[in-house]
Amino acid sequence: MVGLKSNDNAIVFDSVTKKFRIYHDINPSLKETIIHRKRSTYEDFIALDNVSFKVKKGETFGIIGPNGSGKSTILKLIAGIIQPTEGTINVNGSLSALLELGTGFHPDLTGRENIFLNASLLGIPRKKIEERFDDIVKFSGLERFIDTPVKNYSSGMYIRLGFTIAINVDPDILLIDEVLAVGDRMFQEKCKGVIQNFKDMGKTIVIVSHDLDAISRYCTKAILLIDGNTIIEDEPDAVNREYLSYAAQKEEELAVKEKPIILRRGTGDLFITNIKLIDRNLNIVKNVYSNDEINVAAEVVFENSVKKPVFGLQIEDEEGTKIYETNTDWLEKDTGIFPEGMRVQVTFSQKMSLNEGAYYLTVYVKDRDSESYYDLRERALIFYVRSRGKLEGIVDLGTKVSLEEEENVYAVKFISDNIPEIMKKDKIYTINLKIQNISKFLWQNEKDNPNYPVRIGYRWIDEKGETLPLEGIRTSLPKTINPDEILETEVNIKSPRKEGKYFLKIDLVKEFFSWFSDSGGDFLQKEILVE
Amino acid sequence: MINYFKELFKYRELLWNLTRKELKVRYRGSILGIFWSLLNPMIMTLVYTFVFSIVLGSTTKDFPIFLLSGLIPWNFLASSLNVGIDSIVGNSHLINKIKFPREILPLSIIFSNFINFLLELVAFFILLIFMGYKFYKLLYLLPLIILIQIFLVIGATLIVSSVNVYFRDTKHILNIFMLIWFFATPIIYNIGIVPEKFRYLMIVNPMTVFTILYRNIFYYVNFPAQLEFLSLRTLLLCLSLSIAILLFGYYLFNKLSPRFAEEI
Numbered sequence: 001m002v003g004l005k006s007n008d009n010a011i012v013f014d015s016v017t018k019k020f021r022i023y024h025d026i027n028p029s030l031k032e033t034i035i036h037r038k039r040s041t042y043e044d045f046i047a048l049d050n051v052s053f054k055v056k057k058g059e060t061f062g063i064i065g066p067n068g069s070g071k072s073t074i075l076k077l078i079a080g081i082i083q084p085t086e087g088t089i090n091v092n093g094s095l096s097a098l099l100e101l102g103t104g105f106h107p108d109l110t111g112r113e114n115i116f117l118n119a120s121l122l123g124i125p126r127k128k129i130e131e132r133f134d135d136i137v138k139f140s141g142l143e144r145f146i147d148t149p150v151k152n153y154s155s156g157m158y159i160r161l162g163f164t165i166a167i168n169v170d171p172d173i174l175l176i177d178e179v180l181a182v183g184d185r186m187f188q189e190k191c192k193g194v195i196q197n198f199k200d201m202g203k204t205i206v207i208v209s210h211d212l213d214a215i216s217r218y219c220t221k222a223i224l225l226i227d228g229n230t231i232i233e234d235e236p237d238a239v240n241r242e243y244l245s246y247a248a249q250k251e252e253e254l255a256v257k258e259k260p261i262i263l264r265r266g267t268g269d270l271f272i273t274n275i276k277l278i279d280r281n282l283n284i285v286k287n288v289y290s291n292d293e294i295n296v297a298a299e300v301v302f303e304n305s306v307k308k309p310v311f312g313l314q315i316e317d318e319e320g321t322k323i324y325e326t327n328t329d330w331l332e333k334d335t336g337i338f339p340e341g342m343r344v345q346v347t348f349s350q351k352m353s354l355n356e357g358a359y360y361l362t363v364y365v366k367d368r369d370s371e372s373y374y375d376l377r378e379r380a381l382i383f384y385v386r387s388r389g390k391l392e393g394i395v396d397l398g399t400k401v402s403l404e405e406e407e408n409v410y411a412v413k414f415i416s417d418n419i420p421e422i423m424k425k426d427k428i429y430t431i432n433l434k435i436q437n438i439s440k441f442l443w444q445n446e447k448d449n450p451n452y453p454v455r456i457g458y459r460w461i462d463e464k465g466e467t468l469p470l471e472g473i474r475t476s477l478p479k480t481i482n483p484d485e486i487l488e489t490e491v492n493i494k495s496p497r498k499e500g501k502y503f504l505k506i507d508l509v510k511e512f513f514s515w516f517s518d519s520g521g522d523f524l525q526k527e528i529l530v531e
Numbered sequence: 532m533i534n535y536f537k538e539l540f541k542y543r544e545l546l547w548n549l550t551r552k553e554l555k556v557r558y559r560g561s562i563l564g565i566f567w568s569l570l571n572p573m574i575m576t577l578v579y580t581f582v583f584s585i586v587l588g589s590t591t592k593d594f595p596i597f598l599l600s601g602l603i604p605w606n607f608l609a610s611s612l613n614v615g616i617d618s619i620v621g622n623s624h625l626i627n628k629i630k631f632p633r634e635i636l637p638l639s640i641i642f643s644n645f646i647n648f649l650l651e652l653v654a655f656f657i658l659l660i661f662m663g664y665k666f667y668k669l670l671y672l673l674p675l676i677i678l679i680q681i682f683l684v685i686g687a688t689l690i691v692s693s694v695n696v697y698f699r700d701t702k703h704i705l706n707i708f709m710l711i712w713f714f715a716t717p718i719i720y721n722i723g724i725v726p727e728k729f730r731y732l733m734i735v736n737p738m739t740v741f742t743i744l745y746r747n748i749f750y751y752v753n754f755p756a757q758l759e760f761l762s763l764r765t766l767l768l769c770l771s772l773s774i775a776i777l778l779f780g781y782y783l784f785n786k787l788s789p790r791f792a793e794e795i
Contacts, residue, residue: 080630083789103628108556117552120545121629
C-alpha cells in the first residue's frame with residue numbers, strides 16, 4: 001500500500017467509514033459501569049459510509065451536501081480531530097483548519113495575547129507571528145483594539161481576528177468550513193482575495209459549504225455528499241446541478257409525503273387553495289434569493305358569508321421555529337364582508353430577508369374575535385432561500401397585503417403597438433399589438449369558450465370625455481393564452497367619422513361586458529389626431 | 532516515540548502560552564494578584580496552628596514550619612489534580628475544533644501549579660531564613676525530590692483528566708479520595724505517632740515519602756536528632772511507584788485521547 005501512495009495527492013480517503021455513538025444517557029455514571037458492567041445504551045450512527053476520494057495537490061476541492069450529510073465529519077477527519085472507524089486517511093503536508101473562527105480565544109486576554117495563544121494552538125512558532133504581527137493586525141483591521149480584551153469585541157471583530165490568524169499559519173492544506181459568508185462585505189472581499197492567493201500559490205484547499213456559488217467560484221472539483229455517501233464526484237457545476245436536482249426531488253418527496261397529512265383545520269366556512277410564491281416578474285418560484293421582493297398569493301373561496309376575517313401568513317424555519325408572522329389585523333387592514341361564493345385573491349408582498357435555508361409557509365384565515373380558524377394551511381409550502389450575503393437575524397419582512405376579488409385579477413400588459421398618431425377619419429386601420437397575459441388565468445377564445453371569451457376591444461373618447469358609440473367589432477383572440485404568455489395579434493380599428501382630437505382606449509374584455517380596466521387593470525390609451 | 536516527542540516539542544510554545552494564560556487569568560483583576568496564591572497556605576497554616584497548638588495543645592516546636600513543609604508540596608499535587616481533572620472536559624471547544632497534542636491541556640495546568648509551587652517555596656525560604664533555619668544544608672536534595680513528585684503529579688493528572696471524559700462522576704470520587712489521601716499523608720501530624728503496623732501501609736503512599744523528605748530538608752534539619760531516615764527499599768519503592776503512575780497515566784491518556792472529540 002505504501003508503494004502506491006502517490007505524492008501528487010494531498011489527501012487520500014480510502015473507504016472511510018465513521019460511526020458515532022449516540023448515547024441515550026448523556027452522563028454515564030461510574031457506578032453503573034462497575035455494577036452493571038456496561039456503559040449507558042447507545043446506538044451507532046453512521047456519519048460516513050465507505051467514502052473514498054482523492055484531493056490532488058494544488059486542487060481546490062469542494063464538499064457540498066445538505067445539513068447532516070457528513071461534510072464536517074470529513075473535515076474533522078482530515079484535520080485529525082477524530083479518527084475513522086474503518087478505512088485509512090492519508091494527509092500529505094501541514095494543514096490549517098478553519099472549522100470555527102475564534103476557537104480558543106480567551107475572553108479575558110487581549111487581542112494581542114490571543115493572537116499568540118491561538119497561533120501556538122495551531123502550531124505556529126512565535127517567531128513567525130512576531131515577524132508578521134503588523135500584517136496580521138492590519139489585515140484584521142483591529143489596530144485600535146489590539147490591546148483590548150476580546151470579551152469586549154463584537155462578534156464580527158472576533159471572527160475577523162480568528163480568520164486572520166488561521167490564514168497566517170501558511171499551511172500546505174487549508175480546510176474551510178462555511179466561513180466564507182462571515183464578516184461584513186469588505187472583509188468578505190478580503191477573504192476571497194486571500195483564498196484566491198492560496199489558489200495561485202498552488203496550495204490545496206478543501207471547502208465545505210452549501211453555498212453553491214462559492215463552490216463553483218473557487219473549486220476545481222467537488223463531491224456531493226448525502227447521508228454519508230458520495231453521490232457524485234465531478235467538476236463543480238455538474239455537482240451543483242446534481243445537488244439542485246436532489247433538492248428538488250427531496251422537496252417533491254416531502255410534498256407527496258405531506259399531502260395526505262396536510263395539517264389543515266378550520267370551520268369550513270372558507271377554503272384556502274392555490275398557495276404560491278410569485279416573484280417580481282410574476283413567475284411562480286420555489287427558490288428565492290434573500291432580499292428579493294416576493295409575493296405570497298393564495299386564493300380564498302368563501303363557502304359561507306364571512307364578516308371581517310383575518311388573513312395571515314407565517315414562516316417557520318427547518319426546525320419548525322416560527323420566524324415570522326403577520327396578518328391583516330396586525331397590519332390594520334380592514335377586510336370587510338365576503339359573500340357566499342366569492343373568490344378572493346390574497347397577496348402578501350414582502351422582502352424575503354431570510355438567511356439561507358429551507359422554510360415552511362403557513363397561510364390561515366381566522367375569525368378576528370374568537371381567533372378560531374376558518375381554514376389553516378399549516379406548512380402548505382416549503383421554499384428555499386439562497387443568499388447573496390449574510391444577514392444578521394430576522395426582524396421584520398415589512399409585509400404589505402392586498403385583497404382582490406378573484407374576478408378582478410384578469411390583467412394585461414401592453415408590450416408594444418404601432419398605432420399612428422394621426423389617422424384619417426372613417427377608415428379602418430390594422431394595428432399590430434403585443435400583449436402579455438399577466439393574470440393567473442387562461443384567456444380563452446370564442447372557440448374554446450363561446451360563452452365567456454376574452455376579446456380585444458377599443459373605445460374612442462372625444463375631447464369632452466364622451467365615449468363614442470361603438471362601431472367596429474371586437475377582435476377575438478386567435479387562440480387560448482396561458483398565464484404569462486405573450487401574444488402578437490392584429491386588431492382592426494375604425495377611426496371616428498368626424499375630425500378632431502380623440503383618445504383611443506384599447507382594452508381587453510371578458511364575458512362580452514367586463515372590461516379589464518374597469519376592475520383597475522391596465523389599458524392602452526393614445527391621443528390621436530383625426531383628420 | 533521520537534516522533535511523539537518531536538510533536539510535543541513543536542507545541543512547547545502552546546504549553547508555555549497556556550500556562551501563562553492560566554496564571555494570568557487566575558490573578559488578573561484581583562488587587563492582591565499573585566499574593567492570593569500565598570494567602571491560601573498562610574490561612575491554612577493559621578487555622579491548623581490555632582487548632583493544633585492552642586486548642587489541642589500540641590508541643591510540636593514551630594508548628595507553622597512543620598506544617599508548611601508538608602502542606603506546600605501537597606497543595607501542588609492537590610491543585611493539579613483538582614483543576615487538571617477538568618482540563619479536557621472544560622476545553623471541549625478546543626478539542627472539537629483544533630488538532631494539537633491533548634496532553635498539553637493537563638500539562639499546562641500542572642505547569643502553572645508548579646510555578647505557583649516554586650513561588651510558595653521562595654516565600655517559605657524567606658520565612659525560614661527569618662526564623663534562622665539551616666534549611667540550605669540539605670537543599671541539594673530538593674530538586675531530585677521535586678522531580679520525582681512531578682512524575683507522580685503528571686501521571687495522576689493524566690489519569691483523572693482522561694477518565695473524567697468518559698465518566699463524569701470521576702470528579703466526585705476524586706474529591707473524596709483527596710480527602711482520604713490528605714489524612715493518610717503525615718502532613719498535619721508526624722509519622723512517628725502512627726502505630727507501627729499502619730506505618731508500613733502508609734509508606735506505600737509516595738506522598739508520605741515525599742512529605743517525610745521535604746520535612747527533613749526544611750524542618751528536621753534544625754533538629755538533627757529527629758531526622759527520619761528512610762530505607763533504600765522505601766525510597767526505591769517510592770521512585771518506582773511514581774514512575775509507574777507516570778507511565779500508566781501516559782498509556783491511558785494516549786489510549787483514550789483519540790476519542791476525546793467524540794465523547795466530550
